[in-house]
Amino acid sequence: xxxxxxxxxxxxxxxxxxxxxxxxxxxxxxxxxxxxxxxxxxxxxxxxxxxxxxxxxxxxxxxxxxxxxxxxxxxxxxxxxxxxxxxxxxxxxxxxxxxxxxxxxxxxxxxxxxxxxxxxxxxxxxxxxxxxxxxxxxxxxxxxxxxxxxxxxxxxxxxxxxx
Amino acid sequence: xxxxxxxxxxxxxxxxxxxxxxxxxxxxxxxxxxxxxxxxxxxxxxxxxxxxxxxxxxxxxxxxxxxxxxxxxxxxxxxxxxxxxxxxxxxxxxxxxxxxxxxxxxxxxxxxxxxxxxxxxxxxxx
Numbered sequence: 001x002x003x004x005x006x007x008x009x010x011x012x013x014x015x016x017x018x019x020x021x022x023x024x025x026x027x028x029x030x031x032x033x034x035x036x037x038x039x040x041x042x043x044x045x046x047x048x049x050x051x052x053x054x055x056x057x058x059x060x061x062x063x064x065x066x067x068x069x070x071x072x073x074x075x076x077x078x079x080x081x082x083x084x085x086x087x088x089x090x091x092x093x094x095x096x097x098x099x100x101x102x103x104x105x106x107x108x109x110x111x112x113x114x115x116x117x118x119x120x121x122x123x124x125x126x127x128x129x130x131x132x133x134x135x136x137x138x139x140x141x142x143x144x145x146x147x148x149x150x151x152x153x154x155x156x157x158x159x160x161x162x163x
Numbered sequence: 164x165x166x167x168x169x170x171x172x173x174x175x176x177x178x179x180x181x182x183x184x185x186x187x188x189x190x191x192x193x194x195x196x197x198x199x200x201x202x203x204x205x206x207x208x209x210x211x212x213x214x215x216x217x218x219x220x221x222x223x224x225x226x227x228x229x230x231x232x233x234x235x236x237x238x239x240x241x242x243x244x245x246x247x248x249x250x251x252x253x254x255x256x257x258x259x260x261x262x263x264x265x266x267x268x269x270x271x272x273x274x275x276x277x278x279x280x281x282x283x284x285x286x287x288x289x
Contacts (some may be wrong), residue, residue: 009192059243059244059248062244066240066241069233070233070234073230077230077277077278081281082277083281084218084281086214087214088203088211091200094195108197112193113196115189119186119187122186122187135164147198150197151197154201155203155205162204162206163207
């Protein structure tokens with residue numbers, strides 16, 4: 001039985017199977033490529049990997065933030081009299097050191113981006129109308145950019161002798 | 164009431180809800196916190212004035228709540244990472260949640276005096 005008889009018998013061509021010569025009595029079930037397998041012919045995705053990188057960022061920044069934020073809480077709220085010792089002089093003392101400036105700067109950026117991405121997910125989940133999502137996310141991004149820039153400016157331009 | 168599933172109404176769902184709620188609360192505090200800290204750029208008096216509210220007994224309770232939210236979000240976040248990246252993570256997610264709750268209770272007990280001690284002394288004297 002020749003392979004051309006397969007089509008003539010009324011069964012019709014098998015989609016995606018391509019080479020029908022692979023069928024034979026000895027090989028009745030040849031390998032067929034998975035229907036959604038990505039090949040050279042698959043068009044390139046136009047969406048990019050933004051959500052995957054966002055997912056990864058939440059986990060990586062999360063690990064760093066555990067250290068930065070819990071350290072921050074320990075210093076500000078637990079050690080050396082807790083919240084009672086905090087004041088302008090205390091802030092000036094800490095920001096005299098580049099180490100704590102860098103600590104606070106990293107904490108500011110990572111926490112704001114981590115929180116902003118989290119709230120973006122929350123908005124996407126609960127705001128059902130496209131217009132509502134647009135406005136809420138516009139507000140969120142504006143507030144995020146403003147807060148990050150303000151905080152960065154304060155850390156870099158802090159002046160202990162302001163008085 | 165529809166029948167329950169492996170997920171709905173169980174540890175996995177409630178830890179997800181708590182993670183979301185604590186995350187949103189922490190984010191809103193973060194805005195306020197960056198704004199109040201920015202006052203160091205205005206004047207020492209203005210900054211110390213606002214920080215004084217952070218030292219009042221009622222706000223101390225809010226700080227304890229903030230610590231509670233951050234500790235849960237941090238510990239449960241590590242659990243989420245373990246579920247995602249550790250091959251046995253999904254199998255032990257329930258045990259890991261109860262470990263998170265256990266560590267959280269111990270840390271919250273430890274934070275009781277450092278965070279609320281000054282408020283307690285102020286309200287009840289000496």
